Amino acid sequence: MISIEPVAAPDAPLARRNPVAKVAAALVFSFTLLATLDPVAPAIAIALELAVLPLFGIRYRVLARRAWPLLLSAAGILVTLVLFAADRSGRVLLDAGPVLVSTGVLLTALGLVLRVFAVALPGVIVFATTDPTDLADALIQNAKAPARFAIGALAAFRLVPLLGQEWQMISMARRARGVDAGRNPVAKLRLFASTAFALLVGAIRRGTRLAVAMDARGFDAGTPRTVARHQHFTGADALLIAGAVVLAAAALTTSVALGTFRPLIS
Amino acid sequence: MGGVLLRGFGWRHAGRRAWAVRGVDLRVEAGERVLLLGPSGAGKSTLLSALAGLLPEDSGEQEGTVEIDGLDPRKGRERVGIVFQDPETQLVMARCGDDVAFGLENRGVPADEIWPRVDEALHRVGFPYPRDRHTAALSGGEQQRLALAGALALRPALLLLDEPTANLDPAGADLVRRAVAGALDADTTLILVEHRVAEALPLVDRVVVLEPGGGVRADGTPEAVFATHGAALAAEGVWVPGHPIAPRAATAGPGELLLTADRLGLPPRLGSTDLAVRAGEALAVRGPNGAGKSTLALLLGGLLRPGRGRVTASAELAGRDHRTPPHRWRAPALARRIGSVFQDPEHQFVTSTVFDELALGPRRTGQPEAVVKETVAGLLERLRLARLAAANPYTLSGGEARRLSVATALATAPRLLICDEPTFGQDRRTWRELVDLFADLRDAGHGVVTVTHDADFVAALADRTVTLRRAPDDGR
Amino acid sequence: MTSTTDTHRWRTIDIVVASVIAVAFGVIFWAWGLVWSATEGAFAFFPPAQTLLYGVWLMPAVIGGLVIRKPGAALYCETVAAVLSALLGSQWAGTVIPQGIVQGIGAELAFAAFRYRSFRLPTAVFAGALTGLSAALFDFFVWNVDYALTDYRIPYALLTIVSATVIAGAGGWLLTNALANTGVLDRFPAGRNRALI
Numbered sequence A: 001m002i003s004i005e006p007v008a009a010p011d012a013p014l015a016r017r018n019p020v021a022k023v024a025a026a027l028v029f030s031f032t033l034l035a036t037l038d039p040v041a042p043a044i045a046i047a048l049e050l051a052v053l054p055l056f057g058i059r060y061r062v063l064a065r066r067a068w069p070l071l072l073s074a075a076g077i078l079v080t081l082v083l084f085a086a087d088r089s090g091r092v093l094l095d096a097g098p099v100l101v102s103t104g105v106l107l108t109a110l111g112l113v114l115r116v117f118a119v120a121l122p123g124v125i126v127f128a129t130t131d132p133t134d135l136a137d138a139l140i141q142n143a144k145a146p147a148r149f150a151i152g153a154l155a156a157f158r159l160v161p162l163l164g165q166e167w168q169m170i171s172m173a174r175r176a177r178g179v180d181a182g183r184n185p186v187a188k189l190r191l192f193a194s195t196a197f198a199l200l201v202g203a204i205r206r207g208t209r210l211a212v213a214m215d216a217r218g219f220d221a222g223t224p225r226t227v228a229r230h231q232h233f234t235g236a237d238a239l240l241i242a243g244a245v246v247l248a249a250a251a252l253t254t255s256v257a258l259g260t261f262r263p264l265i266s
Numbered sequence B: 001m002g003g004v005l006l007r008g009f010g011w012r013h014a015g016r017r018a019w020a021v022r023g024v025d026l027r028v029e030a031g032e033r034v035l036l037l038g039p040s041g042a043g044k045s046t047l048l049s050a051l052a053g054l055l056p057e058d059s060g061e062q063e064g065t066v067e068i069d070g071l072d073p074r075k076g077r078e079r080v081g082i083v084f085q086d087p088e089t090q091l092v093m094a095r096c097g098d099d100v101a102f103g104l105e106n107r108g109v110p111a112d113e114i115w116p117r118v119d120e121a122l123h124r125v126g127f128p129y130p131r132d133r134h135t136a137a138l139s140g141g142e143q144q145r146l147a148l149a150g151a152l153a154l155r156p157a158l159l160l161l162d163e164p165t166a167n168l169d170p171a172g173a174d175l176v177r178r179a180v181a182g183a184l185d186a187d188t189t190l191i192l193v194e195h196r197v198a199e200a201l202p203l204v205d206r207v208v209v210l211e212p213g214g215g216v217r218a219d220g221t222p223e224a225v226f227a228t229h230g231a232a233l234a235a236e237g238v239w240v241p242g243h244p245i246a247p248r249a250a251t252a253g254p255g256e257l258l259l260t261a262d263r264l265g266l267p268p269r270l271g272s273t274d275l276a277v278r279a280g281e282a283l284a285v286r287g288p289n290g291a292g293k294s295t296l297a298l299l300l301g302g303l304l305r306p307g308r309g310r311v312t313a314s315a316e317l318a319g320r321d322h323r324t325p326p327h328r329w330r331a332p333a334l335a336r337r338i339g340s341v342f343q344d345p346e347h348q349f350v351t352s353t354v355f356d357e358l359a360l361g362p363r364r365t366g367q368p369e370a371v372v373k374e375t376v377a378g379l380l381e382r383l384r385l386a387r388l389a390a391a392n393p394y395t396l397s398g399g400e401a402r403r404l405s406v407a408t409a410l411a412t413a414p415r416l417l418i419c420d421e422p423t424f425g426q427d428r429r430t431w432r433e434l435v436d437l438f439a440d441l442r443d444a445g446h447g448v449v450t451v452t453h454d455a456d457f458v459a460a461l462a463d464r465t466v467t468l469r470r471a472p473d474d475g476r
Numbered sequence C: 001m002t003s004t005t006d007t008h009r010w011r012t013i014d015i016v017v018a019s020v021i022a023v024a025f026g027v028i029f030w031a032w033g034l035v036w037s038a039t040e041g042a043f044a045f046f047p048p049a050q051t052l053l054y055g056v057w058l059m060p061a062v063i064g065g066l067v068i069r070k071p072g073a074a075l076y077c078e079t080v081a082a083v084l085s086a087l088l089g090s091q092w093a094g095t096v097i098p099q100g101i102v103q104g105i106g107a108e109l110a111f112a113a114f115r116y117r118s119f120r121l122p123t124a125v126f127a128g129a130l131t132g133l134s135a136a137l138f139d140f141f142v143w144n145v146d147y148a149l150t151d152y153r154i155p156y157a158l159l160t161i162v163s164a165t166v167i168a169g170a171g172g173w174l175l176t177n178a179l180a181n182t183g184v185l186d187r188f189p190a191g192r193n194r195a196l197i
């Protein structure tokens, strides 16, 4: 079942930080790492990310469960590189037509796979520790995001688990009517499309009713809103962002010092 | 405060030819308690939306005027609180307290006053959980009480309730009604829409009946209105107290066994249940909200895989397939043997016209086209849907959608029919049709299982009742 | 279309339905993973195939623009869809957010080019093509740098654009029409052309 609840211990020192600060820190960290293609900087970054994990109150097992789809991406990168690598230098280990494995290819693959992990993990960590309501509150109060949009999106997010259940209901309704695909992939695709369409129709219908209910309670009536839940942006939050900048810079600097740095645009 | 004045009011929804409501002249004084009645489709919900200022100019065409304390309702929204029928779509936030606070934030109530007012509103409706309880973990009745708290926290001068108890079990409905009675101040105006009049009467001192074609049909104290117009209103589809519907008991005793459930369960949704369904028998399943009735219906219908225990079909029902459990049957075989009607009719529609919707089942089970046409024509006629054969199922009114969803299950003439809440939100006329339809089926030797909160329906149709209990709270 | 002074202001229903469209697509992508877990593996092992279906991921942008018909709708829908996949734990996590923004900008530019006045098939196809272009550019420079230029990066980019034009552009237009026929868009200009019943 899909769930958008945080999975971490809520009182861990970094999990408690302002959601906007956490998102900003994750974005800064990720984007710095996007700038390089070498394996060293991402390796350092991953080590740092794993080291701060306990401070976010996430257990390693939980992270593994959330992050396993990254393995698929890694496999994809490996296969694509073996077929299409730009740099095919180095000692050739295997050469069979389009498939070419050389030390150069493997080194590039290592760099890219580590980069995917290093870039994606901060996001996984932040979203695993952040409640959507808190994020919306902080976006409004600390990042000056327009309240109407942040709250509207938040209200729609609440529908996610409901829509997941609805998907199952629609599938069952089809079966009850004598519609199934058996093993035929084309029929399966058509069934998927018609289920998805029914879900979309139901979702928009719900959205329309939800918007009416929100209007009925004075949403967007022109009165300035007050806030029931205060989100504070403190020095510690600024420190978190600064820390992310420093650590990302440290990873890059080490890579430059070791002479392995390969900028994205050269 | 909270007085209502309508002069020649009418509204036509965009995309519609017919007026949803028209020619309504009505004055409600502050502090009055009004029950708004009318057959399905008479425009009751539309009228309430107009009073709440929730009909934007670009969504239709208006005639005449509406005023709340002399103001256009679109400008005087802070005077009005409204609670709709479906609780799930009126909760905005993930946590209960935040949801009640939502309206207060919108109205710009100072931050230090918000939480005391939230607590007060929750207390007034008797809400049993702390503020940080997740709204998704509430039963239907609890969600409805929360929605009521959200409206009351704003201290409206006019409170509008649109079928606030339609999907609730009798205890939950009673709680909501008591919450309303206890939460109203002496000068709060109340306008309530409710099909089941008898339960609503203690809350009101005046009854207004809308005429489907336009205008107000009757207006006055409940006693006066029902004494003068009672019989005529009942014939048109209004639930009038003292006009019971004749029950349809079985004409013969039950026949062969069709389906058995042995210690069937699906934790945590449904605890262990034993059950047998026979041909020529109408079985009612009752129980509080969240007891697992819908889950049981899906399990019996071969749509969910049991978590524990098993469902066994008899040879009478399944022929040679009786050794495999229903959830493993291929879909066409299942549709021929067991028909399921879901709690939410909209989940059930697969095609884009009413005709195709009815033809789908027979076609999938391999009947020749001539037979399909004949079956469909018969059902359309019987359920008064012939006029709508070309309409898109999603555009039907609530009552029509409900009838269509029942008809789709009937189209394959299954030996066993399982219906989840077939009568909620129905006016008296549709209700009677449904009772007759199920009774005819039963008397023709089919098995009928209905999941329902509707005590009248059980009294009119059921030969036997099974009551599910709610599994002990697992702290969800 | 009505031409009041603030047709460009978002109503509550615009905001909520735009968000809901994005969220529903998030759930549909999730269900795709459930139903077709086999193809996910196939994609991993022959990544160019993934580009053929790339357009599906870009649909929220085009549909958002076609349904809401307000400045920012395409960008908003694609961004919210991206934030949602980050929340649900997509394999690209936080990086889908900037990617979603870039993709949304593509479609947004197309609708802006017609000054938010035309929402017919050619506009939709153009929006699909532009969102495909922006997606292709993002991937070209950020993810695919280390792959062979002519054998992979360029075909990948072209396939992305074709897929986006066909699936997100034309497909998005067809889907919007189908939605309008169900009556759920009655409160939007996109639903106004329906025959009266």
Ligand SMILES: Nc1ncnc2c1ncn2[C@@H]1O[C@H](COP(=O)(O)OP(=O)(O)OP(=O)(O)O)[C@@H](O)[C@H]1O
Pocket: B013, B014, B015, B016, B019, B020, B021, B038, B039, B040, B041, B042, B043, B044, B045, B046, B047, B396, B397, B398, B399, B425, C186
């Ligand atoms: N959003 C809408 N768009 C188009 N038509 C609508 C819309 N809402 C209601 N209608 C139509 O307006 C008429 C009145 O509907 P309304 O919901 O007000 O009836 P009602 O008296 O509340 O009925 P019920 O008892 O079934 O709830 C119906 O014919 C319905 O199909």
Ligand SMILES: Nc1ncnc2c1ncn2[C@@H]1O[C@H](COP(=O)(O)OP(=O)(O)OP(=O)(O)O)[C@@H](O)[C@H]1O
Pocket: A165, A168, B140, B167, B169, B268, B269, B270, B287, B288, B289, B290, B291, B292, B293, B294, B295, B296, B343
């Ligand atoms: N798809 C689902 N996934 C997880 N839990 C569910 C699902 N559907 C229902 N539940 C939970 O299982 C329990 C039983 O639900 P069910 O819908 O069967 O109850 P019900 O008796 O039909 O209630 P109602 O009278 O409100 O319709 C409830 O606590 C519900 O929250």
Ligand SMILES: [Mg+2]
Pocket: B044, B045, B046, B162
């Ligand atoms: Mg109604």
Ligand SMILES: [Mg+2]
Pocket: B293, B294, B295, B343, B420
């Ligand atoms: Mg139920």
